[in-house]
Amino acid sequence: MISRTKMPELDATIRNKNFEEVALGYDLKQVKMEASRCLDCKNPRCVTACPVNIDIPRFIKLILEDKFEDAYCTIYQDNILPAVCGRVCPQEKQCEGACVLGIKFESVSIGALERFLGDFSLKNNFFKKEIIEENHHKIAIIGSGPAGLACAASIRRMGYSVDVYEALHEFGGVLKYGIPEFRLPKSIVDTEIIRLENLGIRFHKNVIIGKTLTIDQLFNEYDYKAIFIGSGAGLPSSLGIKGENLNGVYYANEFLTRVNLMKANNFPHSNTPVKTGDNVAVVGGGNVAMDAARTAKRLGAKKVYIVYRRNMESLPARLEEIHHAIEEGIEFRLLLNPVEIIGEAYEIKQIKCQIMVLGEKDSSGRQKPVPTNNYEIIDVDNLIIAIGQSPNPIIKNSTANLKVDDWGRIVVDDYQTSIPGVFAGGDIVTGAATVILAMGAGKEAAIRMDSYVKTL
């Protein structure tokens, strides 16, 4: 059995000083080698484990037959953004986690193969030509992140006239403001958006639904037959401890938006600044925490710490990102829980952390962190809070009768909200999750919207 083909990467000591993409992708030889490892199982567990059920064995077989265009189309049928998902999906928990080869050996690098096909399509300007039969019914999509894009593409292909409304000045949602350039180059997102425009989808920037236009206006003044809300989980969670408003304390959202969307790494030519001192602590253990830590390092911080209240095994981030962070010199300060931010003249100087020990397993199956009476003080110039996001309340606050739960998540029954004709999916329904789950929700919601409009 040949071993899993490692994807080439930029050297860690070089890449932690720039914003270039870390993982470089397979070349033709590598992609064939890796594809040849697939056992082509009779009952492919990888397909079931994929949130959008891509026919993985089929596209791999097509790669082996040199039919790259057909292979790309196989993915595109279920996932319109292979170049994105090949990069950011937590494959080890999905397709690759289910791969039979992984039981005794190493799973097929399915994500890398998917990425290859996505990049192949972008590089060669190959896309599936589709003839759309117009039905002239209007659909509004709120938010141009993964959920909105997937919903827009699916429902457009059914013949609807589709408008996507985006609050920010660029399209892509979290793909633009959240995920850093070194993990997902923004040019990929832009090219995918252009393709969707070519499909006939209209994109409108600077429109905040709930402010610039209301749901009522969309129905009454603009004559939309159905609306999809995919406004994501944009509201940062706070630690709720003393000192959170000191200068030098960021929510990860602010820190990453300054760099990813506003390009603060090119300051002053990009006019939005970001300030990073020598010592930066990031509290949290998810992908956003890894992104923030690696971004801080690239901006010139000498020491960057991940401060997390559980142990290494409990980190919720993708394994690959944790490895990358370690390689780039991010230090993991585990079993520490910040309890106070100490400052001087309104500027952060230190964080006081309670030392935790591992207790019994909790409902998540991880060992629960139990506080001790001991504390550790860390000197820092910045603290970046990356402990989660919750749904943005703007639409809820401006829309009477839109039912949400105690966490502000829109309540749906099969993607249908409490308002007839209004559907929702992605993080606004589930709370912060993954790109692919949001895309799956957008795609499914499109099918429900189509049946709904047909009953009108």
Place this chain on the structure above:
Amino acid sequence: MTYMYKILNKIELNIDVDLMVIEAPLVAKNTKPGNFVIIRVDKSGERIPLTIVENDSNSITIISQKVGYSTKMLGRKNIGDYLEDVVGPLGVPAHIKAVKNLVAIAGGVGAAPLYPQLKAYNDQGTEIDLIIGASNKEHLILLDKFKAIIKNLYICTDDGSMGEKGFVTKVLEKLLSEKTYDQAIAIGPLIMMKNVVKINKNYNLKTDVSLNPIMIDGTGMCGNCRVSIGGKVFFACVDGPDFPGEEIDFDELIERQKYYKNEEHICNLMLGEKK
């Protein structure tokens, strides 16, 4: 339906302050007093919040002081030019209270965000005393507009070039010793609002203020604009920008406003090369 944000009119109110009328029909239609917009002058620009001073069915009026790099770049735009981005109306509309009489305090360019609120107060029949202050005569703005809706106008300047010489607080103390008000509203520099609130507290007079901290998205996403009020954290962009002034930690806000001072300076150095 892609909108271009065309500058329909521009009036230089004084050497530092411009008024601009910008075509933005969607924003204009839903605007209420107290709402603001976030604008980006060009593709490399910052997102900066500015209060909507007036609106009609097609356009909004903003007033900006050319104090930092981005507002200086905005000031270089002229009638017929386009802005890269204008998004809004943002924030919670001002809570216009049903009061009989009101004392309003405007400091410098703070007169601009104050105007739509006083207009709303005047429309409901509230009697308004306005104290308006600036560094000098040239920096007093919107005087004619205020005169049209306000009974008693008290002007003061730091250098005495118009009205009384001194700060607005001096006039306020005098008025409060002679008269009682149901409500106060103050918009201006943070230090002015802080001092006004302090004085009014002595007279048991409630003061509404409007905050203008650093923002990025303006939709509650980044949290840069957070402000401590009575020990709780609020976001000025979605919870404000107007708040009751009594419990605001002004000192913290003043320091937060200064965090990027050096970066502002670096940007300003570019103004020479960017023509």
